[in-house]
Amino acid sequence: MTSEAFAQALKNNRDKLNTKFAYARHAYPSLDGEAFKEHLRLLVAPLIEAVNQVAAAKVDEVLMALYDFSLDLLGKGMFGAETRYPALLKGWTQLFAQFPQLLAQEPLTFAAAVSNALYNLSINQNTRPDFWINEMLRIGQACNDVEAFLEVGKIVAWRSGMAHYREGALAACLQLEPPLALAALCIKEEAGTNLERVVDQLRGDPWLSPWVAASAANGNRRLKITAVVGAFRGFGGLFMSPPEVVLSNGDFYVFDNENCWLMTADLFGATLHRIGATLPNPDQAARSNASIDKTGLVKFAEQQMTFSELQTPSSFAANDTTLAVTVPISFGVYLVALTTH
Amino acid sequence: MTSEYKPLAKVSASPTNPQPAKAKKKFDVADLYAGPLNSGQAQAANTTALDEKLRQAYFWIVNHAIISPYYDIEYNDGPPQSFTFGDQKSRVNLPSDQSYSSFVLLPLLNLVLRRRCLLVGGPGRGKTASAVLMGVVAGYSIKDIKRAIQHGQPQMTISDLLGNPLPSTLVGAKSMDEVQISWRKWLGMRVKIIDEYNRIPTRTQSALLTVMGDNYAEIFDQIYECPEAAWYLTANDDAGGGTYQVIEALRDRIDIVVKALHFNTRFLRELLTRIEENIKPEEVVPPQIIFTQQEIDDAYKAILEVRLSGPLRRRIEFFTSHFEFYDGAAHQVEYKTKDTVKLAALDFSTLPEGTGKDKVKDLGSQTRNGLSVRALMTVLSFAKAMAWFRGKEEVEFEDVRQMTPFVLHDKLVQEPDSPFFEAVGNSVFRSDKVGWIRTLFDLSCQEYDRLDLDRDDPVGNLQAEFEVGLEGVTEKEVRARLVKIERLLTDWSKGRKLYGHLFDDILKLKYLHQRYTNYLKWLKWKG
Incomplete structure (x- = not known):
């Protein structure tokens, strides 16, 4: 059943909302009126009701923001049964419902920012949008x-x-x-x-x-493989062939003979950002405190340890905190660092 | 093959006018909140994105609000393809760079420059709708902006326009100071719309002139100071077809004239959709393209910072120098101007113009007046605004070339009897003022190039020398400079015909000569 506040807000802005829908339907020919109605009833109406409980005066403003964004997201296929961004729906139903006072405070900013954050977390490989939602809750x-x-x-x-x-x-x-x-x-x-x-x-x-x-x-710190970044494209990764790694201007770059990525990594994860088709020039000065031999013996930061996975490395590069190693039989970039045991 | 109708719904994605990347972008955590949804707030906080925001506003309006499928402000980054049609050799260019519709772009530039824009054209061409959209883009509600429109009509009084004295204070007042005025709300708005201004009675036009020109209103000795505002005036027929003749001073206050072009019948389908779906673009202007007052102020400041190079400024100087000179107007050189003739209320045909001049080549023969300081300032402002809108840090030649016709549209009064208009293909310029002024500018630039003034500008060199300052300049040096000026004048006086640009140069040389003469006198006195 549609809430009274939602029905009233629809009535108040009827002309404007109809015009917006008419525009959107032309911009997104696949936009289905029935699906949109259902979306409003199931998703937006409860949020409007929640906002009505905490800030009744802001109901119209919140409705306009959610209406606009719903049209955009549905039109672009980001909402709906076959969406590739399930976190968006979860964010709307959980975060917006949990924080109606924030939604009422700045409807456009809050709704757009949260949606965009969830979108960005969804499109990056190896990031965790569900974790973000749960933590923000x-x-x-x-x-x-x-x-x-x-x-x-x-x-x-x-x-x-x-x-x-x-x-x-x-x-x-x-x-x-x-x-x-x-x-x-x-x-x-x-x-x-x-x-x-x-x-x-x-x-x-x-x-x-x-x-x-x-x-x-x-605690004590010792050398450890802290992350393996990347995978074969056929298995959902990015690399077409086993990559190699270099350090340039203090940043790690990974190359798979077709494309080059900037790699960032830390305790919480790693991301790869495509920068073009060629590797940048590597830093000239080799790091004296990092080395690896063909047996997989790593010497780094005055410690050493042998890693059988890293035997016969094809390339390696290191900065002050991290040694990155690639091997011919793997599509991953191994990161070795001193970590707390 | 039919083109698909793709209307309205979203703001164009940035960048709307891509420029070469300046530097590798670093990761910014604020990008976490940038994505498919745009709240507008993120951009509002960033003043450097204001030109982008105005471009987004432009593209939203042309794509979704005003059916203006024209690209009459043409830019090219390479040779455009051109096609010629018919006996009149009508030429169609396909611009190779991002080009614009003057009917949408110029009112937007007027908004950020806070100038006075006249929209002219037949009824039902979207003049008032365009002005209303500008009000919405400036942050006003539809209701407020529509209420604030002043509709010109023959019975419009000064009180209708400005406000009324409060009857209670009028009765009880012992002096004028005690009369309180209920000022009309539109006076305090930052967007002012005067619909059909040529239907306003002459006396009320004078009151309007004070508000437009001096930014205040006055009734019963009471003054209302108006804020800086962008003005939009509309007229169906600006060539005297209104109910009242527009007073010249009021016309002179108008900074830019924009023509509402005809409706292209190939877009009837869009009209049909608007009717069928009850679409009202002004009701759904995206918040992302709505400017705050602060943003408009910041945009204006940013426009002023756009650079104008010396060589381009020289071309503008050269262009504007053609028009004021009239050889037969006076005996003394300073008064040899069209203004002298006008003040004497004489007809140009009764006065001799210099003999031996090629009147087709003499650009000054095409006008009945010269350009005012106000007009020149407006040309410079709009050229800067155009460059800023295109994301440039410096005004380019084409910015000046494109803006000049719209600014000078009502400023340069055409002399239709000039032999120029009798030449083959030039008669169209009697009605096409935009094309005429652009051609004037092009011809002026051709002459500038022919004279090789970019490389050989003796007056410019003397001016540069003078601008270094007189501090420490010796008597010998001053005498040398005086000789240089005199030699130049001697050379020029030998058989060179006097044209407008030479007239200004001669007066400049006289000015420099006088400054050096005075300095020389002072040096001698100082001993």
């Missing part, structure tokens, strides 16, 4: 306004596997109230936890976890 309760919610969202997106946003996320930590930032980093707040110190430590080591950084004892 947990932490969002403590956010008084949309701005705080979106700042927290940046940190959680990094923790959801978007390693390329690491720097920005750490900067966002310092913009928030410390309790909220600690919650976003999944650090249990204890007396004496110094947020700035934690952020400083995290900046220095991509393989250090926030909770270890926050604890007094960092």
Whole structure:
């Protein structure tokens, strides 16, 4: 049954909404009127009802925002039974329903930002949109306004596997109230936890976890394969052939004889960003503190360990914290680093 | 093959006018919230994206709101393909770079420049609709903007236009200061629309002139200061067909004239869809293309920062120098202007024009007036705005060439009896003022190139020398410079015919000569 607030809002804006639908139907010929009606009834109506409970005056504004975005998302095939972005639907039903006060505060900003974040988390391989939703459901309760919610969202997106946003996320930590930032980093707040110190430590080591950084004892560290990045395209990965890796201007680049990607990686995940068809020039100075021999013996940061997976490496490159190795029989890039045991 | 109707619904994706990448983009966590949905807020916070926002507004309007399938402001980044049709040799160019419809673009530029735009054309061509859209893009609701439109009509009084004294204060007032005025709401708006301004009675036009020209309204000694605003005036027939003759001062305040072009019948299907589906574009302007007052202010500041190079400025100087000079107007050179003739209320045909000049070649023969300072400032402003709109940091030649006709449309008064219009193919310019002014500009540039003024500009060199300053310049040096000026004038006086551009150059040389003479006197006095 359609809620009274929703019905009234539809009635108030009838002409405008009909015009918007008419425009959208021409832009998206596959847009189905019945499916859209169903979408409004099942998805938007409960949200409008929730908004009506917390900010009745904002119902019309929220409806217009959700209506516009629904047309766009349905028109582009991002909503619906065969969508490739199920997280979007989950985000709308869970996050919007859970935080109607934020939706009412800034309908356009909140709805667009959350939807776009879920879209970006969905299109990146190896990132975890469901984790983002669950974490935001947990932490969002403590956010008084949309701005705080979106700042927290940046940190959680990094923790959801978007390693390329690491720097920005750490900067966002310092913009928030410390309790909220600690919650976003999944650090249990204890007396004496110094947020700035934690952020400083995290900046220095991509393989250090926030909770270890926050604890007094960092534990023993030893060499370990921390991640294997990439896979054969036939199995859902990106690479057509076993890749090779170089370091250029401090960044890792991976090449599979057809394409080149910039690779970012840390404790929470790794991402690959296509930059073209050729490798950039590698850094001239070889890292003296990193080496690997044909037996898989890695010497790095004054430690050494043999990894049988890394025998007869085809290429390797290292920065201050990470050694990246490729082997002829694998489509993955192995990352070796010192991590807390 | 029929073209598919693809109307309205979304704002064009950025970049609307792609430019070469400047640097490798770094990862920005704020991009997490950029994606298929656009709230508009993200862009609002970024002043550098205002030109992009205006382009998005332009493309939304041409794609979804106003059926204006014209590209009369043509840009090319390579030779365009051209085709010629019919006995009149009508030429059609297919521009090779992003080109624009003047009817949509110029009102938008007028919005960010906060100038006065006149939309002319037959009834039902979207003049008022365009003005209303500009109001919506400036952040007003449809209701507010429609209420604020001043509809010109023969009975319109000053009170109708500006407001009324409150009867209670009028009765009780002991002096004019005590009269309170209920000012009309439109006076305080940042977009002002005067519909059919040529139907307003002359006396009310004078009151309108004060608001347009000086930005304040006055009744009963009470003053209302208006904010900076973009004006849109409409007229069905601007050539005297209105109910009242528009007073010249009011016409002179109009900065740019835009023609509403005809309806292309191939787009009737779009009209049908609008009727059938009750589409009202102004009701659904996307929030992403709505500007705040601050954004309009910021855009204006950004436009002012667009550079205009010296060589291009010289071409504009050269172009504008053709028109004011009239050899037969006076005895003393300074007064040899068309303005002198006009002030004397004489007809040009009663006065001799210089003999021996090629009147077809003399661009000044095509006009009855010169250009005012206001007109020149407007040309420069719109050229900058055009460059900014195209994402450029410096005004390009084509920006000036494209904007000049619309700015000078009502500023340059054509002399229809000029021999130029008798030449084959030129008679069309008697009715096509945009084409005429653009041709004038092109002819001026051809002459500029023929004279090789980019490389050999003796007056420019003397001016540059003078602009370095007189501090420390010796008497010997001053005398040398004076000799240079005198020699130049001697050379020019030997058989060279006097044209407008030479007239300005001679006066400039006289100015420099006088400044050096005064300085020389001062040097001698100083000992």
